[in-house]
Structure formats: C-alpha cells, structure tokens
Amino acid sequence: AEIAVVGLGYIGLPTAITFANAGFRVTGYEIRKEVVERINSRKAHIVEPEIDELLKKAVESGNLRATSDPDDIRGKDAYIICVQTPLNEDKTPNLGYLEDAVRTVARAMKRGSLIVIESTVPPLTTIKMAKLIEEITGLKPGEDFYMVHAPERVMPGRIFEELVYNSRIFGGITPESAELAERLYRSFVKGRTFKTSSTVSEVVKLMENTFRDVNIALANEFAYLAHQYGIDVFEAIELANTHPRVRIHTPGIGVGGHCLPKDPHLLVWPARDDFGLIRLAREINDGMPLLAKDLLFDALKTVNLPPEKAVVAVLGLAYKGDSDDTRNSPALTFVDEIRDEVAEVRTHDPLVGGTHENLEDALRGADAAVIATDHTAFKSLDWEKLGSLMRTKILVDGRHVVENPPVGFVFKGVGRGGY
Ligand code: SAJ
Numbered sequence: 001a002e003i004a005v006v007g008l009g010y011i012g013l014p015t016a017i018t019f020a021n022a023g024f025r026v027t028g029y030e031i032r033k034e035v036v037e038r039i040n041s042r043k044a045h046i047v048e049p050e051i052d053e054l055l056k057k058a059v060e061s062g063n064l065r066a067t068s069d070p071d072d073i074r075g076k077d078a079y080i081i082c083v084q085t086p087l088n089e090d091k092t093p094n095l096g097y098l099e100d101a102v103r104t105v106a107r108a109m110k111r112g113s114l115i116v117i118e119s120t121v122p123p124l125t126t127i128k129m130a131k132l133i134e135e136i137t138g139l140k141p142g143e144d145f146y147m148v149h150a151p152e153r154v155m156p157g158r159i160f161e162e163l164v165y166n167s168r169i170f171g172g173i174t175p176e177s178a179e180l181a182e183r184l185y186r187s188f189v190k191g192r193t194f195k196t197s198s199t200v201s202e203v204v205k206l207m208e209n210t211f212r213d214v215n216i217a218l219a220n221e222f223a224y225l226a227h228q229y230g231i232d233v234f235e236a237i238e239l240a241n242t243h244p245r246v247r248i249h250t251p252g253i254g255v256g257g258h259c260l261p262k263d264p265h266l267l268v269w270p271a272r273d274d275f276g277l278i279r280l281a282r283e284i285n286d287g288m289p290l291l292a293k294d295l296l297f298d299a300l301k302t303v304n305l306p307p308e309k310a311v312v313a314v315l316g317l318a319y320k321g322d323s324d325d326t327r328n329s330p331a332l333t334f335v336d337e338i339r340d341e342v343a344e345v346r347t348h349d350p351l352v353g354g355t356h357e358n359l360e361d362a363l364r365g366a367d368a369a370v371i372a373t374d375h376t377a378f379k380s381l382d383w384e385k386l387g388s389l390m391r392t393k394i395l396v397d398g399r400h401v402v403e404n405p406p407v408g409f410v411f412k413g414v415g416r417g418g419y
Contacts, residue, residue: 171201
C-alpha cells in the first residue's frame with residue numbers, strides 16, 4: 001500500500017519513518033518547506049532518541065520522501081493525518097490545522113482510500129470530517145472511502161519504542177474502516193489492538209490525558225496542604241503509595257506539554273454541562289507556577305531582599321525533564337510571572353538554551369536559583385559549591401530535584417512545607 005502522512009511534526013515524522021521502515025512507500029506532506037528540505041536531507045527537526053539513524057534508513061531505502069506539493073500525495077491508499085489541534089486564547093479548540101489537512105486529503109484521495117486521524121480531537125470530530133470530505137468529493141463515507149480515529153499514545157523520549165509496543169485503538173466510522181486501519185498498523189504494532197467506533201476512540205484518548213491531569217491536580221492540592229501543615233508532601237506521598245490501591249502522582253511547578261493542558265478542554269468542549277472537576281483540575285495545575293513564585297518571594301523576604309533588587313536564575317525551560325520541548329511549559333509561565341517584579345531573570349536549560357548557556361555563568365552573582373524542570377543534569381549538582389558563586393544563597397525547587405536542602409541556603413520547594 002502507498003501511504004501519505006500529513007503533518008511531519010512530533011508524531012507525524014516518527015510515524016512516517018516507522019511505516020517506511022516497515023516496507024511501505026511513504027510520502028510525508030508538510031507545509032513548512034524548511035522542514036521538508038531537512039527531512040529529505042536526512043536531518044530530523046525534532047529531538048528524539050534514535051531518530052537520526054531511523055530517518056536516514058527510511059530516506060536512503062527510497063521508502064520515505066517529504067514534500068510540500070499536494071500533487072505528490074494524489075491517489076494514495078491511505079492518508080494518516082498527524083497535525084496539531086491546539087487551543088485558542090479562549091480555550092476553545094482550534095481545528096483549523098485539521099480542517100486544512102482534511103481538505104488537502106479530500107482533493108488528493110481516490111475512491112476506496114482509508115483516512116486515519118491520529119490527532120487528538122474533540123468527540124464527534126471524525127464524523128464531522130467525514131462529512132466534510134463527502135461535501136468536497138461527493139464520495140459516501142464508509143462506502144466510497146473509509147475513515148478512522150487512531151489516537152497516538154506515545155511519550156516523547158520513547159516514541160519509537162512506544163509506537164511499536166503500546167496497544168492501539170482504531171475507532172472507525174464503520175466497522176470495516178476500523179478493520180482496514182487495524183490491518184495496516186499491524187504491520188509494525190506489536191502491542192494489542194482494539195476496534196471501536198470513532199467517537200469512543202476520541203473519548204478514550206481524551207480520558208487518558210484527563211485522568212493524568214486530574215490526578216496531578218490532586219497531587220498538587222496535596223502539595224498546597226503540605227505547606228499549611230509544615231510537612232514534606234513527597235514523604236507523605238511515598239508513604240501513602242505503600243497502600244496497595246493508592247498511586248498518587250507527582251506534584252510540581254505545573255503541567256505543560258502539548259497534550260495535558262489542552263485535552264481536558266477538548267473533552268468537555270462539545271458537551272452541554274459544566275464538568276467542574278475536570279475544569280478545576282486544569283485551574284489548579286495552571287496555578288502552580290504562582291505557588292513557586294510565592295515560595296521565591298517568601299525566600300527573598302527571609303533575607304530582606306526586595307524583589308526589585310533580586311537577580312533570579314531559572315534552571316530549566318522545557319515542560320519536562322530531558323526534553324527540549326517548551327510548549328505550554330510552566331517554566332515559561334513562571335518566568336513571565338516574575339519578569340516585571342525582579343531586577344533580572346536569567347534562564348539556563350542544557351537542552352533548550354536560554355539567556356545563559358553555562359550554568360555557572362547563570363548563577364554567578366545571582367540571588368536565587370529556581371529549578372523549573374527535572375532534567376537529569378540538575379539532579380547531581382553540587383549546591384554547596386555552586387552557592388559560592390551566588391550573591392545570595394536562595395534555592396527554590398519546583399520539581400523535587402534536590403532531596404536535602406544544601407547547607408547555608410534558604411531553601412523552599414513546591415510541596416516542601418517546613419522550610
Ligand atoms: N507531570 C507532573 N506530575 C506527574 C506527571 C507529569 O507534574 O506526576 C507534568 C510533567 O512535568 C509535564 C506534564 O505533566 O509538565 C506532562 O507530562 P507527562 O509525562 O505526563 O505527559 P506528556 O505530555 O509528555 O505525554 C502524555 C502521555 N499521556 C499519558 O501518560 C496518559 C502520553 O502517553 C501521550 O501520548 C501524550 O500525552 C499525548 O500525546 O497525548
């Protein structure tokens with residue numbers, strides 16, 4: 001079968017590479033010309049373990065080619081859509097990228113094509129997109145073409161492994177659609193596969209990320225409580241988690257990335273009722289950078305340093321440890337929150353960059369260090385040594401990276417009551 005993958009981002013490119021290396025002829029369609037050029041010259045534009053070798057193999061075998069010309073994806077057997085579905089300013093879904101992709105596919109497809117949406121979408125979207133294709137082409141959904149929602153479930157940093165070993169859901173607008181998609185993906189998926197309707201599949205995907213977001217919100221609320229009672233929430237969670245049916249998540253400076261901050265909104269958006277728990281969880285998680293800010297300002301007060309005189313070094317900009325992705329990163333929110341209230345904000349992230357490439361340079365003469373990302377590189381820092389570079393020794397840990405407060409520091413941490 002000949003496949004077109006539409007959208008070559010964090011999900012589309014690894015998916016295109018994986019299909020190509022499984023023996024399919026894959027055309028990757030992407031509107032960003034510079035991305036197309038990079039891919040065809042065997043250079044990935046995203047950071048992910050093994051991606052460079054796997055991309056090289058896919059391109060050199062002749063099985064993968066990228067293009068920004070819609071004519072190059074005419075008449076394919078299958079179209080796999082992997083475009084972003086972000087939120088607008090007012091937290092409503094922006095389905096513009098998806099609609100553009102669907103229109104492009106509608107103009108290129110043939111009778112009998114299978115269309116797979118991997119993007120995370122509000123419930124009922126796949127059926128709406130099938131209708132859009134019918135309007136454009138006159139082809140009957142489920143009869144003249146097949147359509148499926150097959151959500152990706154991969155974790156950045158482990159994408160190529162999880163693409164193969166995670167179980168997958170195929171939600172068809174008809175049972176035959178789901179069957180065709182399952183057969184296609186079975187060429188490389190070693191996990192279990194399940195067939196259902198497109199609406200169930202859309203809801204399943206959104207429930208998974210909402211489950212995680214709500215659980216993190218609960219952990220974050222426990223962190224607030226720990227400050228009230230002067231205890232360390234991480235000690236308490238560790239002990240609570242010795243119960244056989246308790247698995248409390250990890251509190252921190254916030255919840256970022258392209259998925260968790262957005263998906264709970266997509267889940268409740270098309271529904272009529274209010275769904276308070278899901279919305280409240282989002283608010284709690286969005287508020288966490290402000291708790292970190294309060295902790296920083298408390299520490300400055302302890303040493304009698306007015307915030308407007310303070311030089312603050314923020315360590316970590318990525319939304320999570322060992323990632324270079326800053327989408328919706330709580331570290332960036334934190335920086336924005338303090339920027340106008342302190343003398344200077346410096347930033348340092350070994351994978352993202354920042355104002356200071358070198359950690360020592362970022363800390364030299366600073367009054368406070370704030371850890372905003374749990375990069376592995378931050379876990380083994382010698383704070384007693386680094387402290388000698390600083391003007392004032394304040395350390396705020398937003399990600400439970402530092403186990404024991406270093407000697408001589410004013411130490412604060414999210415969920416670390418009692419310091
Ligand atoms: N976080 C916490 N506490 C935790 C877990 C995470 O504060 O206990 C924070 C992280 O620091 C990060 C954010 O949440 O800022 C999200 O990180 P994550 O590791 O939970 O998830 P993502 O966004 O990298 O990937 C998620 C995954 N979904 C689930 O685990 C249910 C992944 O499997 C999905 O494929 C991905 O979303 C997606 O694309 O939807």
